[in-house]
Amino acid sequence: MGKFITYLKTNSFRNNLIAAILTVVVILMAAFFSLRYYTKHGQGLNVPALKGLAFTQAVSKLEALGLRYEVDSVYIMDSPPGIVIDQDPNANTFVKDNRTIYLTINTAQAPNAKFPEVEFKSLREAQALIESFGLKVGDTTYKADVSRDVVLQVLFGGQVIKAGETLPKGSRVDLVLGDGKGNEEVNIPSLIGLTRDEALFSLRNGAMLNLGIISYEGTITDSATAVVVRQNPFATDSVTKVKIGTPVNITLSNK
Template identity: 30%
Template sequence: MRISEFFGKFKSCMLWGNLVAMIVTILLLAVGVKIGLDRYTHHGESIAIPKLLHKDIAEAEDVANRLQLKIETVDTGYVKHLPPGCVLEQSPAPGERVKSGHAIYVTINATQSPTIKLPDIIDNSSLREAMAKLTAMGFNLTPPQFVAGEKDWVYGVLMNGKQVVYGDRVPIDAKLTVQAGNGMRDLNDDVNYIDPEYTSEDDNSASGEFGDFDDFEEVGEVPAEPAGEVNKEKKQAAKSHSDPVSKPHSPKKTTRKPETTNE
């Protein structure tokens, strides 16, 4: 093939027509794909997330539906002063912009207060330790109730006036009262006194310390004194107590007058 014939084929209308058709087809496919992706991904669209906090879940779903958004509940919590079923948390946060059909994940308030297992504190801890443990778990405590028993030792727990034991499920907002000892014994308590039991070894040890009782000599009776001598001694003792104490006589002083002479 000559060079002139080769370049002459580029002047064919059929060749250029096919090239133009291919280019147009590629362009149309690119534009179609772009339009389809934009429609599918909602490109260029944005919706501000509304504030749903503390709203009832039904009201929150109604607001989301009007904005072409969805509500999905992922968790529950409990706040005593808020009504049950209201929204406690939401994600994304209010004000963020998302596309239509986006889901808003919320945490709602439980309809009932959660329950917690009562720890093993009855007859197993002091009053101070029990109060600290229950407070850390979030229980609402009232002043302790003192009963007869060992001082500050936990003997029971009351929930709204009813007795509860270890392992019971107790609502977190229930009022608990710890019963502790006041250091005094109840008069109705029975006290059993048990006599000590002595064994043969104890008897042998006692005899070893004090010796054999047969070795001690018998002491005779002390002879009584005659009655006359006893009465005589009593009279002498009484006389010595009754006589007054004699005082020594001081010598009498005499004064001598001077002699006078008559002249």
């Protein structure tokens, strides 16, 4: 033990200890600066904002900055096809050169959806179910039936559609509902002088009748301001009532 303590006091030990400490420091410094160089510490760039851009515009921005990209696609109704709808990392995130940016693009091709079973369901229940399948409810018309606001029939493009048939997502379907009054008759309203939208409102909300065939007379310069000049059926002295759900044909003119 005494010899070891004596050795610790010698110049040889002090020189070896200093050499060992310097060696460790040099190794640590070399590792530190090598790592900074390898990872380019403090060097990088901010990710550009790509959401809402066309795919080609987004790619041009990324390539100009030396960033890579990968693409996924989804379908979102009412959004333009080929538009970037999401990105990862988000805009203004600080990243290294050559980082991969993940883009989500809205595809132009709508996937198909199976139409659900909605017959004999209430309007509210049917609408929620249809929308949950990525479809939309278009027009609603009524026909004589003891059930009120219950789906009796579903139409797509004027054709009856049944549960299990496929439609492109985003498609609109029209519903035929029961009026809850069966064969009850209502007064025929006068539509003369009304626009198409006003006539439709009067028929559905005032008389629970349906809009039938629309024809035009003369040159139509503005369909929005064209008014009804003829209707069929029209209330006369002998015929004043029709069954609920009866279609009323109209002729529009800008005269």
